[in-house]
Amino acid sequence: MSKFRALDIFKPFVGIVPEIELPYEKVVFDEKIVYTIGISALYLLSSLPISGVNPNKIADPFNWLRLPFASEAGTLLEFGVLPVLTSAFFWQIVSGLKIVKINFNNLSDRSTFQSLQKISAVLIALIYATILAISGYFRPIDFFSYQNSLNSTTSILWSNILIIAQLTTSTAIVTLLVELLEKGYGFGPGVMVFITVSAATKFTGSLFGFITNIKSFESNGVIVQLFRNLFNKPLTTGIYSLFNRTDEVNFTQVYLTIIVLLILTYIQNFRMDISIKSTKVRSMVSTYPIRLFYCGALPILFSYTIIYNLNIITFALTKIFGGSNLIANWEIDSLTNNTYYLTSGLLYFISGSSYYSNFLSYIGKIIAFTAFTTFTSGIFGRYWYAMSGSTGKDLAKQFKEQDIVVVGHRDATVAKELNKLISSSSLIGATILGAVIGLAESTGLSKGLAVGVTTGLLCALSLLENVMSEYQQSGSVNSQFAQVFGTN
Template structure:
């Protein structure tokens, strides 16, 4: 039990009323983890296909159009808001904890439980707030068209769906799945988008011709249908109205680069203070905080885009609103893009030509992404229990030490040694993640650079968890420590 009053103690009255997933009472086997992960994903996919009841229009403004893949959301369905409220609440609480405004010790069970309660409370509040903003802004129709009962039903549906997402994420995070629900939903959404844009059989109008949306299907269609084969191959690689083969090649190249960077690591030698000759490597990866920096950065950007478009829709004449972002419709589906203001500067470049025509905007965007990813990564290790002091304490509790260093009861000598690696890996890894994201955007990769980066790191992490679980199943205790 922690002593003294903390801000987190304000969450105690909410604990009895919030649904909670209990820790597993026994060790969950690999097959069971796969089953639970599949069940969680299946529930999410079903929710993505259930339309909202009471909606009057389905082609209204879409504030999250540019970020739906990264937010695991689906327009017009129960998953309209996706994971945005949940990661927003998590981001704010993590930053408050990092700034020491909220004091939380992840080693203390009560603090850990209260922090999870706070995340749920803020997540529900954000979900309710964003759902209300959607309804009041006319995304589903005006209040006169919807009526107060339908408007209330839409808000309730989105709020309950947001709570379901939180519980699924908690279920998988507490050891029932291979990774968090957030990660599974994001990876599924992005992988589905890439496959659809490669093999979509839907036709699109391109002037006098009809083309297939999927890049690969369009390639074979051009070869068969066009008399000028060279023109068909050229269109397959460079068409602008739909995904092309160059986009697919860029996507594959980015995936390979990210996988290559996953192997960058420094291996420290850890030895047992109790048993001589018991040495093994302790890897500190370049992507020490995995995909968390880009997830938190996406949450920040998505909220800026969300509130900017909603404000502009209702208060176009306000100078401050226009300074935040001026939006312009690009087609009849409700898709809008920022053309001026802060959110325009934070719009990722779509190709290298964007850098040539708007170098200052591109440089500002690159600097913003890299710096914010580095800051989020550095902050994350301090609040997630993966900083130098946390790792040193974990090694000490396991009776382990860095080879060549004597066991210090306080663990300070190990912490000082780890300070040369962990904070640098977190900050520099965050910079690299931001740079890779921008690089993928400029190449024109399908699914955006951030989306691909998220998908690859998530799938790679799941593969590592799968391998680790198999190793533990065979009695590999070292893998469990790592």
């Protein structure tokens, strides 16, 4: 009699969950490029306003958390990739800690595991959409105009049901788009693709956007607004205002982001090169790099996933049941009416809020937030490589399958030596990443731009490595993108 496992409880759900089939034949390099670009464009185009919600009239308490998760307030991408990442982190940790035993070499177990991640992501979106709708988050600031458009409790109820249905459906579609990329049709991980394109478009728009904000009558792009100010305002006033504007990205955010990017780009180049050679081709010696940021952007995404989930839950519950100074307290920005600030409570000390009642609380928040991101990122880097199948043993097995040996080491000791390098670089890199981002964001000056652009850059570098690896293996033959990658 076969032994019963907890995973078997969830297997009946596999048949009812939509699944992307694996490609019947190998998808060539050029097709992967086209699929990736097309799916990325489809994701960006999904940021349509939720029916019954005006994005310009809701106050957003999560604006400093949105960019790393490719989310957009008041649109179908209200949650972005947050539910997908939350589900992925949760189930990977559960499987890594052996709470639920999963054999990833077994097709049935792997299929069940993927279905669990999709179901969990959709359930998270359903729960969050429900509690936010009940809390009144989607209602416009001028609530009286909202009441005039909805004349009864029944109308409000149906409006909330429509919002919940839209957000749940959009999250289900996002999970399928992620799966489409990860099943080999494009380049994955799919979540990283969406974070990359979202960060790139937002940062570019923040610098060069021509669209005029209907509230402040200023251009989205800070550089574009700079030229407008030079022609319409005194020089000193025009430049000073661009360092302090609140409705759009300002120069303070841009300069702080550039400083963080320069620091992390410099650290990104730190690596340990391992000499390897092929057992089939003589005199062919190469190097395999173990980078300091071995986990890429995942450690800081893990930290921010915890913070984002806590913010959504506590905001909704405090609005439904009344504010609590012990946990969190939000106050609307009286000048712009387009955001809420965390002003007190335990959650305030792990937030990027720019509000402070006194200097000591501000310093305390900077220390607490930096310590939180540093600790959680470091813990993630310490254990994640083992949970995700990226240990020295896994890398040594990969080398063996490709007939590659590490110069100066016997096969029996390769896994041990690789594991030392990987564990050290993963822990140190994740800790440094958490400390730099935490320090930059804790001041409240960046407002999420630094962490969003940084995660986008690190995700882009990881994707570029995947693309170049695929190109070198099979893409250089008859590829239409040969000139892009510097070959004929």
